[in-house]
Amino acid sequence: MKIRIIYYLEEAFSSFRHNWVMSFAAILVVLISVLLVGSFIMIGHVVEQIASDIEEKVEIDVYLKDKAPKEDLYSLERKVKAIKDVDSVEFISKKEALEIFKKRNKNNKDLISNIPGNPLPASYRIFLKDPQKIENVATKIKEFSENETTVEEIKYGREFVRKIFAVTRWIRIIMFVLIVFLIFASLALISNTIRLAIYARRKEIAIMRLVGASNWFIRWPYLLEGTLQGLTGAALAIGILASVKYVLQGKLEDQLSWLMTALKVSPIFYQNLLLMLLTAGIVIGAAGSLIALRRYLKT
Incomplete structure (x- = not known):
């Protein structure tokens, strides 16, 4: 079992290096996807904070x-x-x-x-x-x-209050829909990118099946490769988001103090966001690989 795991890892890293162009494309797709999802979550959180502050002043x-x-x-x-x-x-x-x-x-x-x-x-x-x-x-x-x-x-400003609650409610709905859409779009993009990489190696997969390799024996290296691509893309996206947040806080602290108050939230939120984005990158990469492999591993 230990030997098999080492084999899977070696195959995944070898494929990652030898097919660096497609690996780079997959990482780029994950990076952009996680960057967009993370940006919308952060913007949504700031909007939620501002909306909550307004509501609390009612x-x-x-x-x-x-x-x-x-x-x-x-x-x-x-x-x-x-x-x-x-x-x-x-x-x-x-x-x-x-x-x-x-x-x-x-x-x-x-x-x-x-x-x-x-x-x-x-x-x-x-x-x-x-x-x-x-x-x-x-x-x-x-x-x-x-x-x-x-x-x-x-x-109590009945009409004003009604408008405030209506606006904040629609903002929350729109942000939720956008985030869900981006997650599904990301999954489609990464699976298509990985499918291109697997298409280039379809003969290798066919030969492995002919010599009796099980579907999961074939899947694992691709699954680990997709996971590695997803993890790398997510880590890069998190680095970019953290850098942008740091720069914004430094440049806009005086001009937009109210916005900075919304950005300076509990560190727990950012820790949870970091873990969520890393997990999302890994899941998108792994799921994309599994979806892309289905065509070549049909029984």
């Missing part, structure tokens, strides 16, 4: 009447906190609301100087566990505040 503002009794305000706060999808409730007093307004408009001194007293209402700022449930939570707050003397207005 909030409900409940503006309160100036003369609302404190007991009623406490009662309203308890009811809001009791809603299962509510994560936290922040009370903003009239004074705090005015300070926030002035801070946001600090460059517009005319506007600030012409404010008569403090026309801004106190409010509750409500953050959710799941931003997708914002309409349900807003509806519940409206329901139990209809007959109360505390709530002046409830705002």
Whole structure:
């Protein structure tokens, strides 16, 4: 068994060296395929991070009447906190609301100087566990505040929120479809490339079958060769992706700090991506070899 494994490995490496043109073509196909898949996964992850950041900033503002009794305000706060999808409730007093307004408009001194007293209402700022449930939570707050003397207005930008969720949902779907398409396209390309290499050696395969070699005895060297090609192409693609990411982070850190925040994710993500791309390269190379061999090993 040990001798046979050594034979398979020697045959695979020998074929890899002697058919370097076709090996180079196969490696190039895997490199481009893994590079595209990896790029789309990284872009998709950045888009997902940005979309999640936007979704997390979605909030409900409940503006309160100036003369609302404190007991009623406490009662309203308890009811809001009791809603299962509510994560936290922040009370903003009239004074705090005015300070926030002035801070946001600090460059517009005319506007600030012409404010008569403090026309801004106190409010509750409500953050959710799941931003997708914002309409349900807003509806519940409206329901139990209809007959109360505390709530002046409830705002959460319904149309804007709907558009944000629709856009992020479609982005996720499109990225998923593109990645799946690229994986299948890669498999087709590599199998066709390997098929050309095997076609050039079809007589050798036919002779091996005539002398009684089993299908798997013939398959193993090609399978290992395809695996080696896939591994090499994937490793080169990972090196290119890592280099591009490093350069982008260095050049765009000041100009696009928000994007850099999305790129600076947990190292675990990149470790998982590295393992996934290496595995994808190996699987594409091995599967491409098996698919290409089917024609010549039909019983």
